Amino acid sequence: MQPDGRRDEEAVRRFVEHFALTLSDMGMPRMAARVFAALMAAEEPGLTASEISERLGVSPAAVSGAVRYLMQVGMAVREPAPGSRRDLYKAPSSSWYSSTVRGGVYQRVADVVQEGVLAVGDENSLPGGRLADMRDFFHYVQGEMGVLVDRWEQARREARTGS
Incomplete structure (x- = not known):
């Protein structure tokens, strides 16, 4: 300014x-x-x-x-x-971050990685185990990001209302 x-x-x-x-x-x-x-x-x-x-x-x-x-x-x-x-x-409303996370961006990655697990055989092979671990990580991140967005939105509301 x-x-x-x-x-x-x-x-x-x-x-x-x-x-x-x-x-x-x-x-x-x-x-x-x-x-x-x-x-x-x-x-x-x-x-x-x-x-x-x-x-x-x-x-x-x-x-x-x-x-x-x-x-x-x-x-x-x-x-x-x-x-x-x-x-x-x-730019979408201030909750642009919510739409990207809630839209399942990490879930989509997990779904693609699951294709890899199936393509290499199964989770018991060396590459299948690596890919399954990656898939599980992205499933975990998807769930945690939703929780994190909820917490952020609550903190943001509290900061704006002073409560």
Whole structure:
């Protein structure tokens, strides 16, 4: 923020790129990370694909693929822009983390790993045992993340209400 309280757009641009790089380092596709960071930092409640494209200095096609990915994983939503034929893309409500966890992201990984267990024979083989351990880990993480999100939402409510 600038001394007069206004938003520092250059600092926002640097943050968007730094945040996107961090998300990318964690495994998110680079362009999806950039679009998500731009949506999270947007002053407006939503942005059109052309606005995202302009802010990030990328092609509309790159934005299209990125928002499709973000919508699939619950990290962006699409709404019609009032009075326009364009769509607005938004970061979901503050519970974006809830939709990604509750959407079963770890369960999907566990299900794929289970395919591997079956493909190598069963859990009693060396690779089957390794894969079964991985599957069980992701089942465990899925369950624990749901509990963690519930605890976070409770803590957040308490902090906002002062109780």
